[in-house]
Amino acid sequence: MIKVINLTKKYGNHEVLKVISFEVRKSVIYGLLGRNGAGKTTTMNILTGLIDYDEGEIYIDGKMLKRNNRKTLNKIGYLPENPSFYNYMTAYEYLYFIGEISGIPYKKVKMRVEELLETVRLRDYAKKKIKEYSRGMKQKLGLAVALFNNPEIIFLDEPTSALDPESRHDILNLILDMKKNGKTIFLSTHILSDAERVCDYIGILDNGIIIFSGELRELKQKYIQPIYDITFETFPQNIKEKFNNIEWIEGIKIYNDKVSIYVNDIEVAKRNIIDEISKLKIPVISFQIRESNLEDIFIRMVKENGNI
Numbered sequence: 109m110i111k112v113i114n115l116t117k118k119y120g121n122h123e124v125l126k127v128i129s130f131e132v133r134k135s136v137i138y139g140l141l142g143r144n145g146a147g148k149t150t151t152m153n154i155l156t157g158l159i160d161y162d163e164g165e166i167y168i169d170g171k172m173l174k175r176n177n178r179k180t181l182n183k184i185g186y187l188p189e190n191p192s193f194y195n196y197m198t199a200y201e202y203l204y205f206i207g208e209i210s211g212i213p214y215k216k217v218k219m220r221v222e223e224l225l226e227t228v229r230l231r232d233y234a235k236k237k238i239k240e241y242s243r244g245m246k247q248k249l250g251l252a253v254a255l256f257n258n259p260e261i262i263f264l265d266e267p268t269s270a271l272d273p274e275s276r277h278d279i280l281n282l283i284l285d286m287k288k289n290g291k292t293i294f295l296s297t298h299i300l301s302d303a304e305r306v307c308d309y310i311g312i313l314d315n316g317i318i319i320f321s322g323e324l325r326e327l328k329q330k331y332i333q334p335i336y337d338i339t340f341e342t343f344p345q346n347i348k349e350k351f352n353n354i355e356w357i358e359g360i361k362i363y364n365d366k367v368s369i370y371v372n373d374i375e376v377a378k379r380n381i382i383d384e385i386s387k388l389k390i391p392v393i394s395f396q397i398r399e400s401n402l403e404d405i406f407i408r409m410v411k412e413n414g415n416i
């Protein structure tokens with residue numbers, strides 16, 4: 109559905125996209141991951157025809173984006189990171205306005221507005237002024253706008269960032285519904301747990317290149333690694349220093365009193381970990397083993413790419 113070949117983009121001397129290639133199949137959710145400033149929004153803006161690129165080729169549903177702009181862009185809906193609306197309008201008025209500027213006959217606009225309010229579950233708030241909307245409601249309205257022309261591909265830039273957990277949950281469910289309806293969804297995010305929940309495919313953008321593009325399942329299988337999560341009663345001073353030279357420990361991550369120990373030889377670890385922890389002489393509150401999640405894998409891959 110989307111094919112990007114050797115795409116490059118510079119701002120002055122800053123090579124934001126050094127050379128990136130990836131493919132997105134029809135009716136899947138593809139998540140583009142990267143740290144702040146990695147070039148996610150730049151990629152989105154290029155793929156939605158908002159900004160130009162330097163070199164490379166982009167195909168949307170088999171048609172080259174540059175040569176066939178208007179026709180190709182009709183297949184696309186876009187929800188930018190910070191959508192702006194006319195805040196003095198109600199959602200009804202705003203969607204009617206979008207219908208009018210899209211050149212759709214009035215009767216059809218009315219039907220479409222009703223449908224969309226239902227789809228994004230805003231019907232009960234449709235007569236409220238947008239300025240009174242929460243961020244989550246504004247995102248839903250943004251989704252309705254992106255869906256207005258019934259596009260085949262929907263681009264969502266950081267759709268859940270800055271939302272509270274309940275609104276995030278709502279938006280993720282709407283994204284899953286869109287996939288069920290056959291849409292192809294290309295989203296960018298740095299909330300890795302959200303990507304893990306909804307994405308079938310993942311692209312990791314780092315230092316101007318795509319260091320992985322493929323199935324999330326495949327990525328998790330490739331990077332499967334046991335991790336011990338341990339919560340201590342007090343901050344474990346010097347744990348890094350003490351555990352650094354242990355061969356079967358690959359890395360340690362500390363968040364306050366919680367420590368994650370990444371292990372490369374589980375059999376040796378099972379026999380030795382309790383011993384090593386007891387040497388610290390700090391009371392342990394909880395102790396469990398788990399497999400790596402997308403966040404663990406992301407950090408490891410970016411580290412291997414030389415950026416941490």
Ligand SMILES: Nc1ncnc2c1ncn2[C@@H]1O[C@H](COP(=O)(O)OP(=O)(O)OP(=O)(O)O)[C@@H](O)[C@H]1O
Nearest residue numbers: 119122124142143144145146147148149150151298
């Ligand atoms: N119009 C511009 N002119 C010059 N530099 C720009 C421009 N837009 C973006 N950049 C730079 O390009 C890099 C990539 O920016 P981009 O917004 O694409 O990153 P991002 O991955 O979306 O980050 P974030 O998660 O913070 O939104 C950044 O270093 C940014 O400062």
